[in-house]
Amino acid sequence: MLRHLHPQPFPRRGEGGITLISRVNPMKPLKTLFLLLLLTLPLAAQGALEIRITQGVEGAMPVAIVPFAWDGGASRPPEDVAGIIAANLNRTGRFSPLDQEEMPQRPRAADEVSFATWRDQGSEYLVIGRVQEADGDRYAVRFQLFDVASGRQLTGYSIPVERSHLRRAAHMVSDIIYERLTGDRGAFDTQVAYVSLTRQDGDLRYALQVADADGHNPKTVFSSSEPILSPAWSPDGRRIAYVSFENRRSEIYIQDLDGGDRTRVASHEGINSAPAWSPDGRRLALTLSREGQPDIHVLNLADQSLTRVTQHRAIDTEPTWMPDGRSIVFTSDRAGQPQLYEVSVRGGEARRLTFEGRYNGGADISPDGRRLAMVHGAGSRFRIGLLDRESRLFRTLTDSGMDESPSFAPNGSMIIYATSEGGRGVLAAVSDDGRVHQRLVLEEGEVREPAWSPFLD
Amino acid sequence: MLNTLVRLQAVKILLVLVVVGTLGACATADRHPAGTPADEWPGGTDQDARAPGSLDPDVEARPLGRDDRPLAQALDDPDSPLSTRVIYFEFDRDTVRSEFVDVIAAHGDYLSRHSEARVRLEGHTDERGTREYNLGLGERRAQSVRRMLMLQGARDEQIQVVSYGEEMPAELGDNEEAWEQNRRVEIVHEGGR
Numbered sequence: 211m212l213r214h215l216h217p218q219p220f221p222r223r224g225e226g227g228i229t230l231i232s233r234v235n236p237m238k239p240l241k242t243l244f245l246l247l248l249l250t251l252p253l254a255a256q257g258a259l260e261i262r263i264t265q266g267v268e269g270a271m272p273v274a275i276v277p278f279a280w281d282g283g284a285s286r287p288p289e290d291v292a293g294i295i296a297a298n299l300n301r302t303g304r305f306s307p308l309d310q311e312e313m314p315q316r317p318r319a320a321d322e323v324s325f326a327t328w329r330d331q332g333s334e335y336l337v338i339g340r341v342q343e344a345d346g347d348r349y350a351v352r353f354q355l356f357d358v359a360s361g362r363q364l365t366g367y368s369i370p371v372e373r374s375h376l377r378r379a380a381h382m383v384s385d386i387i388y389e390r391l392t393g394d395r396g397a398f399d400t401q402v403a404y405v406s407l408t409r410q411d412g413d414l415r416y417a418l419q420v421a422d423a424d425g426h427n428p429k430t431v432f433s434s435s436e437p438i439l440s441p442a443w444s445p446d447g448r449r450i451a452y453v454s455f456e457n458r459r460s461e462i463y464i465q466d467l468d469g470g471d472r473t474r475v476a477s478h479e480g481i482n483s484a485p486a487w488s489p490d491g492r493r494l495a496l497t498l499s500r501e502g503q504p505d506i507h508v509l510n511l512a513d514q515s516l517t518r519v520t521q522h523r524a525i526d527t528e529p530t531w532m533p534d535g536r537s538i539v540f541t542s543d544r545a546g547q548p549q550l551y552e553v554s555v556r557g558g559e560a561r562r563l564t565f566e567g568r569y570n571g572g573a574d575i576s577p578d579g580r581r582l583a584m585v586h587g588a589g590s591r592f593r594i595g596l597l598d599r600e601s602r603l604f605r606t607l608t609d610s611g612m613d614e615s616p617s618f619a620p621n622g623s624m625i626i627y628a629t630s631e632g633g634r635g636v637l638a639a640v641s642d643d644g645r646v647h648q649r650l651v652l653e654e655g656e657v658r659e660p661a662w663s664p665f666l667d
Numbered sequence: 668m669l670n671t672l673v674r675l676q677a678v679k680i681l682l683v684l685v686v687v688g689t690l691g692a693c694a695t696a697d698r699h700p701a702g703t704p705a706d707e708w709p710g711g712t713d714q715d716a717r718a719p720g721s722l723d724p725d726v727e728a729r730p731l732g733r734d735d736r737p738l739a740q741a742l743d744d745p746d747s748p749l750s751t752r753v754i755y756f757e758f759d760r761d762t763v764r765s766e767f768v769d770v771i772a773a774h775g776d777y778l779s780r781h782s783e784a785r786v787r788l789e790g791h792t793d794e795r796g797t798r799e800y801n802l803g804l805g806e807r808r809a810q811s812v813r814r815m816l817m818l819q820g821a822r823d824e825q826i827q828v829v830s831y832g833e834e835m836p837a838e839l840g841d842n843e844e845a846w847e848q849n850r851r852v853e854i855v856h857e858g859g860r
Contacts, residue, residue, distance in 0.1 A: 437834035439798055459829045460802060481806055481830060484799045497799065502810075504803040525803030541800055547759075548800050572797035585797050592795065612841065614797050633841060659798070 270306035271391065273299060274333040277310060278353070279318035282343030288373060291341055291351060294380035298398045298424065299388065301648055302623055303641030308333055320354055325361040333358055335391060339383070347373040353383050355390060365390050377426060397619040398423060401663040402626060403431070403441040403450055404637060408655030418452055420467065423619070423662070425637075425650045432465060432472070441659060442485045447666045451475070451485035451494060462496060464511075475509060486529045486538075495519070495529035495538055506540050508555060519557050528572050533579040539563065541571035550584060564597065566604045572614055576622040581642075583607075583616035583625050594627050594640065607644040617662045618642075626650075628658040748773035753837075754812055756850040758793070761807040763815060771812055774854055775819025782822070787855040788812050790830040791837070793846035798832055805830035812852045827857075 275296040280287045296307035314331050317323045317338050328336055339353030354366035365386060371379040378399060385396030400423045408415045416438040421428035432438065436455035443450055444464075451464045460483045462476035476482040480499030487494060494509045498516075506519040506529045520526040524544035531538055532552070539552050542560065548571040553560040564570040569587025576583070579599075586595030591611040597604045612630040619625070626639045631649065635656035638649050650657070744750065751770045754763060763771060778784050790805030809828040816826060838848035 437831070439802075439834070455831070455834065480828070481802055483802050497803070499803070499806055504806065525800060525807065527803050528797065528799045541797070543800075548796070569796065571800050587796065590795060612794070630841065633839075 270304055271335070272308065272333045273305050273335045273337065273391075274308040274313060274328065274331070275299070275337045276313060276316050276339075278338075278351075279340040281340060282349075287341040287349075287376070289376040289380065291339065291376065291380045291383070292337070294377060294424070295337065295384045295387065298381065298384040301424075301639065301641070301646060302388070303643055303646035304388075304392060304623075320356075320363070323356065323361075325356070325358055328358045335364075337387060341376070344370070349373060349376060349379075351376070351379040351383065355387055377422065381422070381424070394623065395621045395665070397621040397623060397662075397665070400620060400666055401447075402617075402637075403443060403661045403663065404628075404657050405438045405441065405659040406655050406657050407635065418450070418465075420450075420663075431467065432463075439659060440484055441661045442487055443661055443663050444487050445489055445491045445664055447664050450661075451487065453483045453485070462494070464494075475511070475514075480504075481527075484527050484529060486531055488531050489533055489535045495531060497527040497529065506538060506553070508538075517557075519553060519555060520560065521557075522560075530573050530575055532575060533577065539573050539575060539582065541573065548587075550582065563599075564604075566595070566597075570595065572616065574616050574618050574625070576618050576642075577620055578622060581622070583618060583627075585614045585616065594625060596625075596642070596644075605644065607640045607642075608638070608647070613638075615659050615661075617660055619662050620665045626660045626662050628660055749777060752854045752856075754808075754852045754854070755847060756808055756852070758795070758846070758850065759804065761804065761811045763811050768815070771815045772819050775816035775821045778816060778822070778825050779820030782825070785825055785827070785857045786816070786821075787827045787829060787857055789835075789853040789855060790828070790832075791835060791849055791851050791853070792833045793849040794833045794836065794841065795846070796833075798834070801832035802830050803832075805832045808850075808852050812854070 275292045278291045299305035314327045336356040342350045350370050352368040355364045369379050381399035384398040388396030403420045406417045417433040418431045419428045434456045439453035441452040462482050462485050465472045478500040484497040497504050498507045504525045504527050506526050508517045524542050526542045528541040529538045541548050542551050547568045550564040551560040570584050572585040574583045582597040584595050593606045594608040594613045594616045595606050615628040616625045629638045635658045637657050637660050748770045754767045788809040790809030792801040792804045813826050836849045838845040
């Protein structure tokens, strides 16, 4: 099922006395606005993830997202669009949205905005908007973004949307604002896959789930009484590869998100695990131990042919592709302790990448290929570390003891990872500068193994 | 550093005590969330041991190592080394500790005398480190046990190795007491096919 959300540039308006510069930001047609709606298969929703910002930030860009006006029958719109946008921007660490209580005014339209007031208040950018009820279940979400200093409108759109997709419209608005103000593409209208673990009548239930990037709308893709591991998104966001123990051993499956079609792609003797899609989506790097020890292999999905990439007595696992598709970064304990290495897809000599600390594994590469997020272990503490490949600068981003499975947002601005809170598995995210931390907590059970989706367009 | 060494020694002694204390009773049905509880084994044992006995009268009569009794009885005997089905490991190590050598040898000996017998070696780790790396480590532990079984005459086709990594802890909790229970290989006898 395809749904199109057509953005229409908003007519420019100015406050009396302030002249708008004639050129409105010529947003290139945003691919994100033509959406394939995933997950149309009948999926059971589980408890939503609740997000808690656990550490604030100073020095972020002050913005004000005024509560959106409501033109509709009911007393309130079904979602707090401005609140969703503010929470999204806040999570990145780059913005500091103004508390609604502290807003000097709540303009419903451009001609109600007093920029002088906002200048005094200190916000650098201002967003106002309105949710209009069209016919039946259809709404239009209109918004405008202003530069407070100049009073200029930087961008504005009207987005028609079905009632049930109002949150999604708020994420799209967030993406447009983020891109306009930072120059980088926003990643709010994306999703996260993860594995949940619940106990029902004493029986364990593992579920592969997909939720919005802010933890809302979780849907179950696959569930089993046996462990599920290592979900990996295909580059087009339409399929997920993962490890399932449903046959009491590790095997790799690929599942379509829009049709539910499910294929077993690796079931060799020994370990079948750690799937990672090549950037072109045609190959899967994986760990197989059919030759006696875990080694990195590449599976060509078209003809099922297998190429062995590493050949070492050590444990070689957790492959992840460089964005150019030519080399693979993986974990190996060939030097005695797990460290990260890089090897050509065609095999050959592997080059060691990490030297800091005695345990570095589970790498994820930033979309631009410049940074490596990893699980960094010291003693019995495991934290998320970030290595800048060019400068070789290494830093830890997190400060708890059981952090693993780092996964970059598709724009590289944040990293989601698994951690433990009071002995319970939870998901957490950290901005790439390490300044903003948040927890995503499932109402019941545990969550682990997060994987951030690519851009979904 | 010295302190650490002393503490390590203490932990080792404690480990041995724990292992000795759990011998025989260390079948993990109650703390094993999803795998095959080792407790299911005795039911299958009688059958497996009797069946070959009826085909080959010599088998039942043959003594097992230092044990003078027939095999079937030895398998059911809580005092037999065969009743130990869980082998524990040190952190991030896959070498079999000396106190388990005799146990594994007894299982290997049993397999070599019962060609129809099958075991599944389930390798496990504690929760520290990444899940995927731990899958590799769990397999390496199971392979260590497999090699020792084969030294005793067990054949390749009798042994299935599977790694669960850290996914099926025997004990929940993020402390050393739980971790040492979780770093293990479970020997699951599946009997004849």
